[in-house]
Amino acid sequence: MTLTIDQACMRQSLAGFFAQHGGGLMDSFARESALSNQLGSGFSNGGDKVDMQSSTARQSPPGIPGIQFPAEQPASHLDLLAHVGRGRAALSRLRERERRREQRRTDELALAWLAKNRATYAGRWIAVRGCELLASGMNAQEVYARARGQQPAPLVVKIESEGLPFAGW
Amino acid sequence: MHTLTFSVLRNYGHSWSGIEVPVTLRVDHHRSVDLLAKVDTGAEFCIFQREYADMLELPFEAGEHKRFATATGAFDTRGHSVTLSSFDFEFESVVFFATEVNFPRNVLGRQGWLDRLRVGLVHHDQRLYLSKYDD
Numbered sequence: 001m002t003l004t005i006d007q008a009c010m011r012q013s014l015a016g017f018f019a020q021h022g023g024g025l026m027d028s029f030a031r032e033s034a035l036s037n038q039l040g041s042g043f044s045n046g047g048d049k050v051d052m053q054s055s056t057a058r059q060s061p062p063g064i065p066g067i068q069f070p071a072e073q074p075a076s077h078l079d080l081l082a083h084v085g086r087g088r089a090a091l092s093r094l095r096e097r098e099r100r101r102e103q104r105r106t107d108e109l110a111l112a113w114l115a116k117n118r119a120t121y122a123g124r125w126i127a128v129r130g131c132e133l134l135a136s137g138m139n140a141q142e143v144y145a146r147a148r149g150q151q152p153a154p155l156v157v158k159i160e161s162e163g164l165p166f167a168g169w
Numbered sequence: 170m171h172t173l174t175f176s177v178l179r180n181y182g183h184s185w186s187g188i189e190v191p192v193t194l195r196v197d198h199h200r201s202v203d204l205l206a207k208v209d210t211g212a213e214f215c216i217f218q219r220e221y222a223d224m225l226e227l228p229f230e231a232g233e234h235k236r237f238a239t240a241t242g243a244f245d246t247r248g249h250s251v252t253l254s255s256f257d258f259e260f261e262s263v264v265f266f267a268t269e270v271n272f273p274r275n276v277l278g279r280q281g282w283l284d285r286l287r288v289g290l291v292h293h294d295q296r297l298y299l300s301k302y303d304d
Binding site for chain 1: 183184186187189191193201202203204205209211212218220223224237239240256257273
């Protein structure tokens with residue numbers, strides 16, 4: 001059985017991805033697409049079909065799992081998809097880096113909040129995100145349940161009572 | 170003269186006691202918790218409060234049993250494999266959770282954390298420098 005994919009649909013889907021995740025790459029995509037049209041790869045022709053399970057199919061480029069193109073397709077076609085794959089990976093790394101940066105900033109605020117308010121909550125479990133106390137109580141699970149799934153993630157800690165200096169184990 | 174370079178600088182001046190580091194323990198995409206742990210060069214392993222194992226819904230009793238000695242006694246733990254993240258670093262580690270509820274400490278010890286990093290400490294300025302071991 002041969003499966004086919006409508007190139008116009010695929011292009012629309014990719015364009016949607018770029019519109020959502022990266023305006024700059026959308027421009028790049030448009031340039032690649034225009035070049036592809038000039039080279040006559042058929043990418044501009046919405047009615048063209050791509051054979052996904054051709055016996056002569058090449059391996060898909062990295063980042064586009066499950067899609068294969070016939071060997072006779074012009075190289076520019078594969079270049080575009082490889083470009084999309086690299087763009088997607090780069091965006092993913094950027095998002096993760098930004099998430100970690102935001103998490104660190106939030107944690108620093110939470111630590112400053114803890115330094116000021118520690119005595120008030122001594123002996124209790126608390127969930128704190130930035131300068132915001134999300135929950136406090138004696139039951140760790142109940143506190144965690146109110147903090148779970150939030151982003152940036154809150155710190156969930158038990159506030160130690162101020163006592164004797166710790167001598168290590 | 171020796172020179173080391175680091176990718177992360179953390180000022181731990183806000184910490185009430187010890188050199189505290191924000192840490193994420195994660196089992197999968199849906200089960201994770203953020204907490205504070207103390208850097209402890211004297212601890213052989215990373216050890217956390219029992220309550221965190223419960224938050225992560227780990228099968229606690231199925232973990233490897235290990236007993237740790239202290240200057241004044243000993244305590245029991247169970248070991249589980251988790252993803253341990255702090256700052257920009259993330260690695261798979263076997264960490265231990267105290268059997269006793271209300272255990273008072275979370276520590277990042279030599280195996281599972283210190284052995285994955287290069288660490289610089291200037292306690293006078295309350296500064297902790299970190300890089301991946303092989304960066």
